[in-house]
Amino acid sequence: METKDKELLRGGQFLVKETKCEDVFTPEDFSEEQKMMKEAVMEFNEREIIAHKARFEAKDYALTEEVMRKAGELGFLGVAVPEAYGGLDMGFVSTLLVCDYISSGTGSFSTAFGAHTGIGTMPITLYGTEEQKQKYVPKLATGEWFGAYCLTEPGAGSDANSGKTTATLSEDGKSYKINGQKMWISNAGFCRLMIVFARIENDKNITGFIVEYDKDNPNGITLGEEEHKLGIRASSTRQVFFNDTVVPVENMLAGRGEGFKIAMNALNVGRIKLAGACLDSQRRILTTAVQYANERKQFNTPIADFGAIKYKLAEMAASAYAGESATYRAAKNIEDRIALRVAAGNSHQEAELKGVEEYAIECSILKVAVSEDVQNCADEGIQIFGGMGFSEETPMEAAWRDARIARIYEGTNEINRMLSVGMLVKKAMKGHVDLLGPAQAVQEELMGIPSFDTPDYSELFAEEKEMVAKLKKVFLMVAGAAVQKFGPDLEEHQQLLIAASDILIEIYMAESAILRTEKNAKRFGEEAQAVQIAMAKLYLYNAVSIVEKNGKESIISFAEGDEQRMLLMGLKRFVKYTNYPDIVDLRIAIAEKVKAENKYCF
């Protein structure tokens, strides 16, 4: 189905516009080609990664490199790369799909894969000149060369534009000399190419360079020892030192001072891919946990039959389901936006750049939500395993350690939380998303008398969709009042920004789960989707609690007297169900299904 421009929501518009379930893409919409790709990737994951799990945990860096090379031979490293540069050009959804199903064996491989295909390759496909792309991308797409991304420095982490690495133009104007120190560089130990960010003279912004790294001819590049890390133990992470490293001028990426923009846009792609990379880990953790819970008996009862364990299984399933729903929804939006731009005459490169940039808010939301869900899931996985969960002999402790990094790299979750709201406010100011009109409408609604009519909730999700609409009002009410109060100084009030972003995140995730399920219930029948319906309802119920908590804390912090009372009354109205779902029953229904299937089965 061809998507028209006006039908496709812009990034962030989900907050102020209603999305019809027919307009969201779901994992149930995978094409035959995508299903085949999924099977192939899952088989690769089992054979090449999971079968050698112990070696990854024993820091076998060479194995990571070897498996990366095999992934390259099978085309998995070039899914997103245009055919003209040796890739498969399979579109953004397929890119996410490969990233999803290849990443659950070990975080060591998924980090290497993500760093190479995302931030190691994308800066060239998105910003490279034709010559740069011809020269480097085919090597990267096939795994002949591996890429690394050198942004972080000892003094420049979250404040990425503050790096001290310098690039100095030679007297003949033909090359730059790079000097400086980078740290935490994934793939450093086996890469052949580095995307390096350095400052020219006293430029405000850093500049990106493509730097070749040949161990036999190191050109002033030396590596630190492998870092010994909590998790992702066989992912190569080293410091990289540049000492008069000569880089020809034609290896500058985009223009001088464009590096910060490149770094940020590469990270947008990296963020949604990281969310994708956490999905199958979550499925796998749940599957491993339920298999154990079905087998392990205490008090003559399989522990899966205990309500306390059912609670965990249900929550784990619902969060994995919401994560899938939201990630593939956003991935398809990006794919459609790219297609629209190509149809409008943009080059593939420009279309892709703008397509991903458009959904930067969703990319940040997903990065935060899914990285935290996989961590919680692994934590509960350990708990279900009891003492055995704490042992290296079972897979839970590695899953937990590996999950931990996802909250730190690709921009910490604090930075991404603040970015998501900051970008939304900026979009509103530029007129790309009309927040003002809907925010004023909410204010007027607060002044008016609430309707006491009993709505008709007979249709599936009628009340849930109304609840989502009300949660959006909470965001508009709280964020609108905060913007009025603090204006541009809002960015100084980080606790408020973080609370607002938590509200935003919950809205997107809950809405995505509901829309996916509604779409599937229409085509497969409500009975067939009974458990998915339960998961969507459970996720929403939890989301409402989170929204209420964050809304309340925010209102109390910045409003006083009558204003505070009015806002708190509005909040109460917007988080109130007419018919509260029986959450305990929903959890039981979900857990029973997972138990019966002995796996994550959605």
Ligand SMILES: Cc1cc2nc3c(=O)[nH]c(=O)nc-3n(C[C@H](O)[C@H](O)[C@H](O)COP(=O)(O)OP(=O)(O)OC[C@H]3O[C@@H](n4cnc5c(N)ncnc54)[C@H](O)[C@@H]3O)c2cc1C
């Ligand atoms: C295993 C691993 C692999 C990595 N791979 C790469 C790679 O391949 N390439 C690369 O360039 N980098 C890489 N990184 C670096 C990673 O992106 C950074 O660690 C991350 O961006 C955070 O920077 P930092 O560690 O300096 O923490 P800091 O920036 O010092 O942050 C410390 C804490 O302060 C918070 N904080 C910082 N600034 C603010 C602020 N303005 N407001 C509120 N809170 C704030 C952070 O959220 C965090 O909680 C990797 C890191 C690790 C651990």
